[in-house]
Amino acid sequence: MTALSQRTKPTGPVGNSLTTGQLPRFSEIYVLVGAAVVSALLLLLIGFNVVGWLVLTAIFYLIALGLLSLVVENRRKATDRIVRGLVTIAFLLALIPLVSTLSTVIIQGAGELSWSFITQTGASTFDPDTLEVKQTPGALQAIVGTLIITGIAALISIPIGLFTSIYLVEYALPKQWLARTVTFLVDVMTGIPSIVAGLFAFSLFSILVGPKAFSGFSAAVALSVLMIPTVVRACEEMLRLVPGDLREASYALGVSKFATIVKIVLPTAIAGLITGIMLAIARVIGETAPIFLAASFTDNFNSNAFDGPMQTLPVLAYTGYAFPGSDIPASNASAWGAALLLVILVVILNLIARVIAKIFAPKGAR
């Protein structure tokens, strides 16, 4: 009892050797608040703005924390704390464009988005009395074009991509030259600039069909060039996740390779396959440059993919700014409307993909 009281006696401001030479626990937060206050005061003298305040706060925080740590702790800990601060700032920095982009699109596009914008074909009408060109906003032609072109692209790419991934996972031996070449080429293909795919489709169809061979199908071919590698990558990853035990069990029962793939491997991986394919579609649906080159742009409603230019949402958004009509604000507004519609489409596709992944994932993962 006496020994215990003796031991507890010296506690107090002295502290033990483990905690001396360390900054107090929440010192980083105190420093951050301090830096924010100081930089706010400083900026109030010369005119306050949010960006400057954030930048100054970050700089003051890093300097103050570094100095404090250098004095109380040591140089190594000071470096550690500064790096931690830098890395966190880098992450917050990345969130700014994300939030800013999405909020800008929503704010700018929400005003334009209405039922008539979705269900009407945009057109400009000339009023002979007042000599004014009136534009009626509408994106129906673009929505239809986007769905048709993306749909055809998916129809082309999914079988090719899926079969290629089946080849890579099920048939090819790991060291085989064809497998290695294809893997490498798929990797390289992911990096093809989208505009080059558009040029390819344009020159392919202008050689095959003749000059000015703009068509939705041509754009779909361009998108396929971009989509196939994404599908192959995603499906290959998913097929490799199917346990080898399942295949072996199937072979041991004497099931042929074809039946094993169709009845065992593909059903096991189906959720992942659909997710990957959805994400691939979401990736290409926002492509602008290839569609712009291969399908050109038009204000007319065109649902025939094999004849004539076709309008799409991303291209509508691009031409609204790059080649505006006579009423520039109206063109810009419909560009934002199209951009918002596009973002909504991408979000829906992503959500579907996530939901499918969530629903089916536990089954595949035992």
Next chain:
Amino acid sequence: MSDKISVQSAPPSSPGSVGTTTGKAPGDSPRNSAAASRGSSRVRPGDFIFRFLSTGSAVLIMIILAGVALFLIISAIPAITADWGTNDQLNTGPTAGFPNFWAYVGPLIWGTLWSAAIALLIGAPIGIGIALFISHYAPRRLAGILGYLVDLLAAVPSIVFGLWGIIVIRPFLLPLSDWLSANLGWIPLFGGTVTTTGSTILAGALVLAVMILPIITSISREIFLQTPRLHEEAALALGATRWEMIRMAVFPYAKSGIVSATLLGLGRALGETMAIALIISPAIIVSARLITEGQNSQTIAANIALNFPIATTLQRDALIGTGLMLFVISLAVNSIARVIVNGKPRSGKKKSKTPGPSSPGPLSRVPAGDFASATAIDVVAGSSRAGKPGDDGPAPEETNEGARF
């Protein structure tokens, strides 16, 4: 003939009429086994077609890539070989004033590389920082969500970034441009007449930097997470701070991965069209100036997008020629990146994924947002490869059972 066989196979003691009926049953098995042994050497139609389709698709990919190059070359040759000074299609409009194709494409290549380099200069450190934050600093529970947030950036269509750049980034950078011009105008980079609208290559490159963030982040994050847990723990146990641990254990391991992530980001930046086309006000000149208007070097992709609709046939061919150059450049960059990433970390990837289940440590560090790797932990264990030898599995049983399907 068949009579003889059935008689032979039938028990000699049985009467003739019964012999034929009973003879059929034993006679079945030899015929069956004969079919089985034949079946093992012969491929069944379903198998054959499926194998053909799969291999065909793989070959088709090679054909497509070759086709892309081939058709670009075919279309570009008339413009590349033409004499631009005397050709009346090429000495007007967007291609006017250039003696030949190479004089036209040279400044464009410079502009492409220059804007991508600035974007990389801004984007790569931030991207790697984010990857470090997610893999080594963020709370484990949050890491997956944070990674998903950054991946969301990749899902935003490029055209949206372009529009965003026009109305947000351009005005945002104006004060900075003014300040740079006033105070640092003597540096050639910031020379020239300062912009009034903000359509500078700096604004374009900043948007490009945002667009390449997700690719750099996701690849470096993947590589950082593959650092052997034991290396990290050994460093920490020796008293290293977290940063020292990263510098001594993570970076050496992930060096080539970081390089290839950066190169892949470069590849993306090189080919990006819309942001540049919408934001900067360009000229086809070799210029390193960052904050001027009309003196920004144009990039290949943006030049194509802006001039394609108004170009005549031969001018289009010229644009396709510049596209061919872009194709070659990005192909080279991507190939180098892939060779680097396939060289070391790729083998590391396969190896390090396998110990996932055996060493409990790294489990919590896999980003939950990443569906693939989350599932990989439970399933993979390298066993998927083991399914391969089943190819030459037991033939007779296979055909007998396989008949059911």
